[in-house]
Amino acid sequence: MDIPYTVEVRRDTGLNNGKIGIWLFLASEVMLFGALFASYILIRTGSPSWPRGDTVLDYRLATFNTIVLIASSVTMVMAWASLMRRRFGTFRIYMAATVLLGGVFLVVKYFEYSHHLHLGEYPSHSNFFAIYYTLTGLHMLHVLGGMVVNAYFWGPGAKLWNTNPVWFTNRVEHSGLFWHFVDLVWIFLFPTLYLL
Amino acid sequence: MSHPGTVAAGAAHRAHEAHHEELGFWRKYVFSTDHKVIGIQYAVTGLLFLLFGFVLMMLMRWNLAYPGVPLPLIGGLFGEARMPGGTMLPEFYNELGAMHGTIMVFLGVVPLAVGGFGNFVLPLQIGAPDMAFPKINMASYWCLFLGGITMLGSFFVPGGAAQSGWTSYTPLAVIAGSGQTWWLVGMIFLITSSLLGAVNFLTTTIQLRAKGLTFMRLPFFVWAQFVTSFLLLLAFPPLEAAGVMQLMDRVAGTSFFMPSGLVVSGQVLANAGGGNTVLWQHLFWFLAHPEVYVLILPAMGIVAEIIANNTRKPLWGYRSMVYSIVFLGFVSFIVWAHHMFMTGMGTAMAAFFQTTTMIISIPSVVILTALVVSLWGGSIRFNTPMLFAISFLPMFGIGGLTGLPLGLNISDIPLHDTYYVIAHFHYVVAPGTIFALFAGIYYWYPKATGRRMNETLGKVHWFGSLVCMNVVFMPMFLVGLAGVSRRLFDAGSAYDFAQGTMHWNSVSSWGAWIMALFQIPFIFNFFWSIRNGEKAEDNVWQATTIEWSAPSPPPHGNFAVAPQAHRGPYEYSVPGANKDFTPQFEA
Numbered sequence: 001m002d003i004p005y006t007v008e009v010r011r012d013t014g015l016n017n018g019k020i021g022i023w024l025f026l027a028s029e030v031m032l033f034g035a036l037f038a039s040y041i042l043i044r045t046g047s048p049s050w051p052r053g054d055t056v057l058d059y060r061l062a063t064f065n066t067i068v069l070i071a072s073s074v075t076m077v078m079a080w081a082s083l084m085r086r087r088f089g090t091f092r093i094y095m096a097a098t099v100l101l102g103g104v105f106l107v108v109k110y111f112e113y114s115h116h117l118h119l120g121e122y123p124s125h126s127n128f129f130a131i132y133y134t135l136t137g138l139h140m141l142h143v144l145g146g147m148v149v150n151a152y153f154w155g156p157g158a159k160l161w162n163t164n165p166v167w168f169t170n171r172v173e174h175s176g177l178f179w180h181f182v183d184l185v186w187i188f189l190f191p192t193l194y195l196l
Numbered sequence: 197m198s199h200p201g202t203v204a205a206g207a208a209h210r211a212h213e214a215h216h217e218e219l220g221f222w223r224k225y226v227f228s229t230d231h232k233v234i235g236i237q238y239a240v241t242g243l244l245f246l247l248f249g250f251v252l253m254m255l256m257r258w259n260l261a262y263p264g265v266p267l268p269l270i271g272g273l274f275g276e277a278r279m280p281g282g283t284m285l286p287e288f289y290n291e292l293g294a295m296h297g298t299i300m301v302f303l304g305v306v307p308l309a310v311g312g313f314g315n316f317v318l319p320l321q322i323g324a325p326d327m328a329f330p331k332i333n334m335a336s337y338w339c340l341f342l343g344g345i346t347m348l349g350s351f352f353v354p355g356g357a358a359q360s361g362w363t364s365y366t367p368l369a370v371i372a373g374s375g376q377t378w379w380l381v382g383m384i385f386l387i388t389s390s391l392l393g394a395v396n397f398l399t400t401t402i403q404l405r406a407k408g409l410t411f412m413r414l415p416f417f418v419w420a421q422f423v424t425s426f427l428l429l430l431a432f433p434p435l436e437a438a439g440v441m442q443l444m445d446r447v448a449g450t451s452f453f454m455p456s457g458l459v460v461s462g463q464v465l466a467n468a469g470g471g472n473t474v475l476w477q478h479l480f481w482f483l484a485h486p487e488v489y490v491l492i493l494p495a496m497g498i499v500a501e502i503i504a505n506n507t508r509k510p511l512w513g514y515r516s517m518v519y520s521i522v523f524l525g526f527v528s529f530i531v532w533a534h535h536m537f538m539t540g541m542g543t544a545m546a547a548f549f550q551t552t553t554m555i556i557s558i559p560s561v562v563i564l565t566a567l568v569v570s571l572w573g574g575s576i577r578f579n580t581p582m583l584f585a586i587s588f589l590p591m592f593g594i595g596g597l598t599g600l601p602l603g604l605n606i607s608d609i610p611l612h613d614t615y616y617v618i619a620h621f622h623y624v625v626a627p628g629t630i631f632a633l634f635a636g637i638y639y640w641y642p643k644a645t646g647r648r649m650n651e652t653l654g655k656v657h658w659f660g661s662l663v664c665m666n667v668v669f670m671p672m673f674l675v676g677l678a679g680v681s682r683r684l685f686d687a688g689s690a691y692d693f694a695q696g697t698m699h700w701n702s703v704s705s706w707g708a709w710i711m712a713l714f715q716i717p718f719i720f721n722f723f724w725s726i727r728n729g730e731k732a733e734d735n736v737w738q739a740t741t742i743e744w745s746a747p748s749p750p751p752h753g754n755f756a757v758a759p760q761a762h763r764g765p766y767e768y769s770v771p772g773a774n775k776d777f778t779p780q781f782e783a
Contacts, residue, residue: 001325001326001752001753002325003325003326003327003328003329003330003404004324004325004403004404005328005403005404006328010403013402013403015403016403017328017329017399017403017404020328020398020399020402020403021328021329021332021395021396021399024394024395024398024399024429025391025395027429027430028391028394028395028429028430028432028433029433031430031431031433031434032433032434032436032437033437034433034434035433035434035437035438035479035482036437036441039437039438039441039452039475039479042472042475043452043470043471043472043475046470046472047470048470122448122449123444123448123449123450124448124449124450124451124467124468125468126468126470127450127451127452127468127470127471130444130448130450130451130452130468131452133444133448133450134440134441134444134450134452138440
């Protein structure tokens with residue numbers, strides 16, 4: 001049994017199922033991070049003192065990580081564009097780059113976390129660190145999730161290319177939408193936590 | 197994106213699928229991706245949890261009716277830590293109360309109303325072969341299952357299950373025993389389950405409607421599920437965020453919801469402090485008010501289907517009902533703080549939220565009125581589903597109207613912490629929603645099994661439940677208006693002013709226990725009819741919507757030929773037609 005519009009586009013909506021699904025999912029993600037950012041604002045405005053981000057955190061590492069994530073978004077688009085041009089070999093290279101850049105982000109994050117933990121700045125240290133670990137931690141889980149999916153499409157999932165290239169291209173596109181969203185969250189996180 | 201390769205690729209995909217036609221027992225009944233099997237799994241799980249939550253409540257009702265009296269016969273089963281000598285400890289009462297609320301809402305009603313009916317009925321009603329994402333659908337059920345197991349397991353951890361109410365207000369919940377951590381982890385599973393389900397329902401409704409089935413031809417039930425899914429999609433994530441923060445407060449020692457200098461048992465807590473306790477309430481009710489509509493909208497959808505079918509006439513004001521339910525969905529996001537008038541919010545905030553609350557009552561009244569007017573001049577068939585559906589109307593009416601004083605700041609403050617609130621929302625959810633769910637079970641059971649449930653047993657079940665529901669909840673209005681707090685484990689037996697209403701507590705309790713007896717015919721009927729019920733034809737209720745064109749029970753893939761919609765959903769008693777129903781699916 002086939003589910004209609006898994007691959008092909010429904011004419012009156014102009015979309016396939018996966019694309020609606022991923023956008024709806026992203027809407028819920030906006031609410032998730034929106035609630036955390038709103039909590040951040042409420043806790044910060046209600047607090048008698050709050051450190052400026054760059055006095056506590058290393059904004060240089062974060063700037064580097066911002067560049068890494070933006071670069072990974074570019075390679076993600078290139079991976080999808082390669083499939084649209086039916087260049088599977090190029091797709092593999094760009095997809096590998098996307099996953100590796102995600103890995104670089106995580107490694108930098110690891111050093112950042114261990115530095116703060118080493119200084120005794122645990123989540124319980126202050127509400128600044130509480131929200132810092134919660135927001136970046138949840139974001140990091142999203143990066144990890146995106147990497148797992150992308151690695152799957154780079155590796156075993158790529159078999160679909162041989163049987164149904166259109167479907168495979170769509171899937172990579174949807175995974176890319178998620179990846180860009182994760183990137184976008186970081187672009188909000190970076191100034192909020194590290195600069196303001 | 198259109199592509200020349202699509203057709204060939206589709207054919208290859210179909211050939212690939214053909215290898216998987218033969219499914220073993222586990223794939224067919226347990227780890228199934230068929231929306232009907234998943235719907236039934238959801239429904240049975242929901243019913244079991246409803247029964248479990250009901251049992252928790254019956255235990256609570258013992259101590260409310262007879263405070264301090266040992267529970268006869270089974271009192272010894274709960275151990276010395278919970279009921280020494282058969283007498284209930286307040287901590288155990290709190291455990292029962294918190295878990296009753298959590299289980300009824302998140303594991304009982306929502307899985308049955310949304311997961312069960314939504315999964316089983318919605319794809320059939322829109323003429324789809326399955327949900328848009330069958331595997332995600334299966335994942336959604338198993339997330340719910342894990343969440344349920346976590347919640348049940350929490351009864352066995354040291355200190356017992358969560359005791360801070362289903363609302364888990366901070367800072368109480370942060371300093372509570374380890375059961376609260378389990379509650380939070382369980383909730384994260386349940387939220388994930390809802391999220392996956394909501395994405396699936398929305399995509400299915402948008403994409404998989406049959407040819408000719410435009411949005412204004414959708415049955416009202418589909419509209420109700422559609423709006424409900426939007427609420428689940430957008431309202432649950434803030435609670436997930438809040439749950440993560442509470443988990444951080446409990447596990448990592450942060451102070452998101454913890455004020456500075458909190459003294460517990462004579463000791464100042466050593467946390468960083470500076471958190472905002474009311475923030476939890478905001479995030480919680482930002483979910484939980486839309487959640488109220490998650491509980492009621494599917495019920496309205498079910499009742500609308502059954503009323504149209506059994507009055508043999510079109511729903512009165514279908515379009516205004518659809519506009520109302522969409523409007524209701526939007527406004528439900530900006531009324532949440534009417535649960536929080538007691539926090540001492542400023543008058544400007546209170547004025548805003550009481551205004552929006554009064555506004556949101558309008559679409560609910562429009563829907564209820566349309567349903568009542570639909571009865572007018574119909575040739576009503578009083579079968580079991582219809583009896584439950586008709587009973588929904590006054591019961592929900594009582595629940596809704598008694599909610600108005602709670603929506604206004606001034607009258608809410610004296611009423612809010614009393615039994616009046618318990619009576620109000622239970623009238624909405626118990627004889628309201630749960631009656632609609634029973635109606636739906638009796639109505640769609642023939643579609644799921646190919647056999648009807650027994651009518652006589654059904655009517656006994658209906659009559660007993662209707663009487664008992666009112667015996668349980670009507671006295672609570674009186675207790676509440678007398679000012680008795682709803683948070684006392686002994687119903688206020690230590691207070692003078694509560695003495696005058698103590699006897700009403702025993703009336704409520706006996707109502708609840710007798711109601712349990714009236715559920716026995718239903719449970720028996722539910723299982724007995726699978727094999728022994730009267731055989732049902734495909735369109736057993738002579739209905740007009742598309743699900744009735746499928747065989748009963750529908751096979752995997754539902755329809756032999758993809759159905760088409762030729763007209764609106766409720767073309768009953770069309771003048772000049774040769775029968776009193778003109779189905780959507782007949783040309």
